[in-house]
Amino acid sequence: xxxxxxxxxxxxxxxxxxxTVYCNSSSVFSSLQWYRQEPGEGPVLLVTVVTGGExxxxxxxxxxxxxxxxxxxxxxxxxxxxxxxxxxxxGARSYxxxxxxxxxxxxxQVFP
Amino acid sequence: GAxxxxxPSWVICKSGTSVKIECRSLDFQATTMFWYRQxxxxxxxxxxxxxxxxxxxxxxxxxxxxxxxxxxxxxLSTLTVTSAHPEDSSFYICSAxxxxxxxxxxxxxxxxxxxx
Numbered sequence: 001x002x003x004x005x006x007x008x009x010x011x012x013x014x015x016x017x018x019x020t021v022y023c024n025s026s027s028v029f030s031s032l033q034w035y036r037q038e039p040g041e042g043p044v045l046l047v048t049v050v051t052g053g054e055x056x057x058x059x060x061x062x063x064x065x066x067x068x069x070x071x072x073x074x075x076x077x078x079x080x081x082x083x084x085x086x087x088x089x090x091g092a093r094s095y096x097x098x099x100x101x102x103x104x105x106x107x108x109q110v111f112p
Numbered sequence: 113g114a115x116x117x118x119x120p121s122w123v124i125c126k127s128g129t130s131v132k133i134e135c136r137s138l139d140f141q142a143t144t145m146f147w148y149r150q151x152x153x154x155x156x157x158x159x160x161x162x163x164x165x166x167x168x169x170x171x172x173x174x175x176x177x178x179x180x181x182x183x184x185x186x187x188l189s190t191l192t193v194t195s196a197h198p199e200d201s202s203f204y205i206c207s208a209x210x211x212x213x214x215x216x217x218x219x220x221x222x223x224x225x226x227x228x
């Protein structure tokens with residue numbers, strides 16, 4: 001059973017467009033992280049959100065943690081080819097904060 | 113950020129042989145390390161949690177006798193794929209945490225294993 005479902009699974013857009021990736025669960029998480037992974041490399045942490053309703057911005061990326069801490073979203077403004085990659089959300093359950101559960105992943109392709 | 117190094121980056125081995133993958137935390141002490149497996153175009157699946165000086169905790173469905181994990185020091189964990197078969201071919205990734213409930217994990221660059 002996949003606890004964290006991401007949508008869309010694939011996204012192919014033109015440079016300059018905006019997009020939103022969703023990470024949904026029926027379970028509550030004590031914290032949630034977003035990673036970007038490029039082919040042949042390990043994931044790189046983008047952000048960690050811990051408070052329900054929290055919004056964090058990282059340049060053109062905006063991350064939001066749902067009020068109930070069951071879901072999160074990643075919004076990219078004016079996407080660039082350098083944003084291409086696999087985006088992964090990962091949650092830490094409240095009863096075991098050391099173990100991360102990864103989402104199903106969203107593969108983004110931004111064309112120039 | 114902290115640096116986690118995996119070695120080798122890629123390895124090709126013959127079916128039936130064993131392969132050892134190393135995961136090192138270069139600038140911090142990692143009380144806990146995690147090993148993941150990633151199939152092409154899929155997400156990361158946790159295989160096991162490794163704590164320094166104790167036995168690893170394996171996820172359901174992961175054979176502990178096939179995937180041997182050793183965490184002998186605070187900076188090194190190893191994953192040995194024993195008697196590898198083609199179906200073990202995958203991308204293996206480790207991550208390391210400093211502990212104390214800090215869930216910020218730093219990932220290695222991954223190891224692509226191909227069993228022929």
